[in-house]
Amino acid sequence: QSALTQPASVSGSPGQSITISCTGTKGDVGGYNYVSWYQQHPGKAPRLLIFDVTNRPPWISNRFSGSKFGNTASLTISGLQAEDEADYYCSSYRSSNTPFVFGSGTRVTVL
Amino acid sequence: QVQLQESGPGLVKPSETLSLTCSVSGYFISDNYYWGWIRQPPGKGLEWIGSIFRTGETYYNPSLRRRVSISVDTSKNQFSLRLNSVTAADTAMYYCARESFDIVAAQTLINYMDAWGKGTMVTVSS
Numbered sequence: 001q002s003a004l005t006q007p008a009s010v011s012g013s014p015g016q017s018i019t020i021s022c023t024g025t026k027g028d029v030g031g032y033n034y035v036s037w038y039q040q041h042p043g044k045a046p047r048l049l050i051f052d053v054t055n056r057p058p059w060i061s062n063r064f065s066g067s068k069f070g071n072t073a074s075l076t077i078s079g080l081q082a083e084d085e086a087d088y089y090c091s092s093y094r095s096s097n098t099p100f101v102f103g104s105g106t107r108v109t110v111l
Numbered sequence: 112q113v114q115l116q117e118s119g120p121g122l123v124k125p126s127e128t129l130s131l132t133c134s135v136s137g138y139f140i141s142d143n144y145y146w147g148w149i150r151q152p153p154g155k156g157l158e159w160i161g162s163i164f165r166t167g168e169t170y171y172n173p174s175l176r177r178r179v180s181i182s183v184d185t186s187k188n189q190f191s192l193r194l195n196s197v198t199a200a201d202t203a204m205y206y207c208a209r210e211s212f213d214i215v216a217a218q219t220l221i222n223y224m225d226a227w228g229k230g231t232m233v234t235v236s237s
Contacts, residue, residue, distance in 0.1 A: 003156065034213070036223035038157075045206055045227040046149075046157065057225065089157055093220045097173045098159075100221040102149075105156040 004029065004090055004103035011109040012080045020106045022073040022090030028101060030071035034093035037066055037075045041086045049088075050075060077108070085110045113138035115207050115228035123201075123235050129194040133207030133228060134187075141165045141185045145210040145221060148181060148192045150203040151230075158203075162210055162221055163190055170221065197235045204230045 005023040012018040022029060022037075029035055035053045038046040048057055050066035053073060063078045073092075077084055090103035119131035133146070140146060147162035161171035163181045171179050175194070183190040194201060208224035 032220070034220060034222050038224075045230050046224070047227070048223060048225050051211070051223040051225070091157075091159075091223065093222060099170050099219075100159045100162075100172075102157040102159060 002101075004092060004101060006088075006090060006103040006106045008104075009107045009109065011111055012077075013111045014080055014082065016080050017076060017078045018080060018108065020075045020077075020088055020090075020108070022075070022092075022103045024071050024073075024092055024094075024101075026071060027096060028092040028094040029068065029073050029090075031095060032093050033068070035066065035068060035073040036091050037064075038089045038091070039084075039086050040089065046089065080110055082110050084108060113209060113226045115209065115226060117205060117207050117228045117231040119231060119233070121232055121234060123197055123233060124237050125198055125235055126196055129192070129197050129201060129233055129235075131192045131205055131207075131231065131233070132189050133191070134189050135209075136188070138209070139185075140183065140188045140190065145170075145212050145219075146183065146190045147208050147210045147221070147224065149206045149208060149224070150201075151206070152200075152203045159221075160192065160194075160205075164219075168219075170219070199235050202233065202235045204232050206230045 037050040040046040145162040148160040178195045180193045209226040211222045
């Protein structure tokens with residue numbers, strides 16, 4: 001079972017926007033609108049940021065947004081803040097014998 | 112507000128069985144969610160282990176299927192993980208989570224985890 005592909009690291013300056021990609025196949029990201037994103041600070045549990053590709057839980061800032069084109073989903077963080085420095089994981093339903101899969105994870109650094 | 116709390120031994124010997132329990136408060140485990148386990152080896156990414164519904168219906172990661180079992184006790188509002196024949200590769204932070212799901216064409220689709228426990232570290236070592 002292979003993870004969805006994410007860049008190992010992304011960085012940006014405060015106030016900038018950054019985008020994290022999550023690449024899969026038509027059997028997961030490309031075939032279903034069941035992509036979600038999680039934020040994980042060091043030593044903490046992951047926290048849901050985005051579900052169903054574009055939806056935000058009510059407690060999540062609108063600086064976080066999700067999108068998808070073909071087999072690649074993306075998470076955009078606008079107005080980058082120091083508190084956004086964390087690891088980010090995508091996930092998706094997968095139409096195989098592994099019904100759920102996470103991405104490889106991306107470390108976001110605020111310069 | 113739903114809260115999840117993992118509990119169990121922090122040290123397990125190689126070849127033995129890892130057993131963890133997740134206690135849920137603020138929400139009935141018998142309501143309409145799946146309940147799952149996810150693990151994260153030190154310095155590595157997240158790995159979905161498996162999920163269970165109130166009826167006992169389960170889904171497992173094929174890479175662990177031969178060694179894993181998840182059970183639910185609705186009377187105690189808990190669900191549990193057992194992982195047999197552990198090795199050092201099973202050393203990880205183990206999280207329990209509430210999982211939203213959908214049913215499409217009579218097939219269950221695990222969708223996302225909207226509530227997580229704080230995690231419990233399990234080390235496999237003699």
